[in-house]
Amino acid sequence: xxxxxxxxxxxxxxxIISNVSFSIEKGKCLAVIGESGCGKSTxxxxxxxLHDLDGGHIYWNETAVLGPKFNLIPGMEKMKYLAQDxxxxxxxxxxxxxxxxxSNSNFKMKKSRITELLALVEMxxxxxxxxxxxxxxxxxxxxxxRVLALEPELLLLDEPFSxxxxxxxxxxxxxxxxxxKEKEITCIVATxxxxxxxxxxxxxLVLRDGxxxxxxxxxxxxxxxxxxxxxxxxxxxNVISSVNLGFExxxxxxxxxxxxxxxxSHSKLKVNVxxxxxxxxxxxxxxxxxNEKIYFESPLPFNxxxxxxxxx
Numbered sequence: 046x047x048x049x050x051x052x053x054x055x056x057x058x059x060x061i062i063s064n065v066s067f068s069i070e071k072g073k074c075l076a077v078i079g080e081s082g083c084g085k086s087t088x089x090x091x092x093x094x095l096h097d098l099d100g101g102h103i104y105w106n107e108t109a110v111l112g113p114k115f116n117l118i119p120g121m122e123k124m125k126y127l128a129q130d131x132x133x134x135x136x137x138x139x140x141x142x143x144x145x146x147x148s149n150s151n152f153k154m155k156k157s158r159i160t161e162l163l164a165l166v167e168m169x170x171x172x173x174x175x176x177x178x179x180x181x182x183x184x185x186x187x188x189x190x191r192v193l194a195l196e197p198e199l200l201l202l203d204e205p206f207s208x209x210x211x212x213x214x215x216x217x218x219x220x221x222x223x224x225x226k227e228k229e230i231t232c233i234v235a236t237x238x239x240x241x242x243x244x245x246x247x248x249x250l251v252l253r254d255g256x257x258x259x260x261x262x263x264x265x266x267x268x269x270x271x272x273x274x275x276x277x278x279x280x281x282x283n284v285i286s287s288v289n290l291g292f293e294x295x296x297x298x299x300x301x302x303x304x305x306x307x308x309x310s311h312s313k314l315k316v317n318v319x320x321x322x323x324x325x326x327x328x329x330x331x332x333x334x335x336n337e338k339i340y341f342e343s344p345l346p347f348n349x350x351x352x353x354x355x356x357x
Contacts, residue, residue: 076246085235090188125197135177162190194257306341321346
């Protein structure tokens with residue numbers, strides 16, 4: 046189990062992480078989400094022990110995680126951290142990079158392990174290629190295989206699929222997160238991509254300006270959407286008064302995703318269509334209501350300036 050208790054950290058005089066607390070059980074996946082610069086990467090680095098805390102405590106299986114003031118070599122045993130720079134050795138092969146920290150005492154077992162991991166990230170055809178000749182996405186896949194080589198108990202992933210082509214990203218995501226579940230590897234992933242969150246993370250931590258905005262089961266964070274910021278991290282979001290949705294005597298702000306609105310014959314929410322965007326399985330319609338943007342989904346496009354009634 047990993048536990049962070051009221052941790053804070055500053056670069057010089059700038060506070061990056063402020064009184065953050067959370068915990069995660071063995072074998073679970075926690076997604077850390079938020080806008081750029083909110084402290085996601087720094088939080089992972091603190092968990093790994095790359096910085097000294099200004100305050101608070103981090104415990105991994107009841108052992109305190111300490112920074113460079115206490116450890117000659119930063120980092121915690123049984124933890125692995127995949128940063129955004131990959132840190133591959135450019136002049137050795139893909140197979141050598143993946144097997145860099147594996148023991149040579151049983152070469153046959155080592156070779157089998159390397160083959161297994163390269164197959165996991167779909168890089169087996171590049172085993173003898175030197176890392177310097179790989180694309181960014183290929184390097185990222187090799188880096189994922191390398192951090193998995195010693196089967197860590199806790200894996201820290203910073204934007205792990207950001208350089209990978211869309212056509213390959215979906216299958217790779219399924220492969221990697223299924224592998225982590227199978228091996229009961231605890232995972233914390235910092236990401237901008239909601240597809241890394243909804244299907245694969247058990248819990249989600251929302252950061253803003255280094256502070257926790259929301260923390261809980263992923264489905265709950267998604268459904269409750271406690272504010273516009275949290276909702277906007279998942280999709281386009283509409284901010285609508287409940288009165289305009291037909292809820293009399295219950296005036297409050299409602300945050301709705303485009304798929305939650307449908308076209309009806311008549312309602313209080315009459316919008317003016319601005320643009321229709323083809324999405325493959327239908328259209329995302331941009332419209333306005335009282336000078337505010339409203340987005341909804343439709344199987345068919347609408348003409349610009351046409352009036353449409355919407356409801357939940």
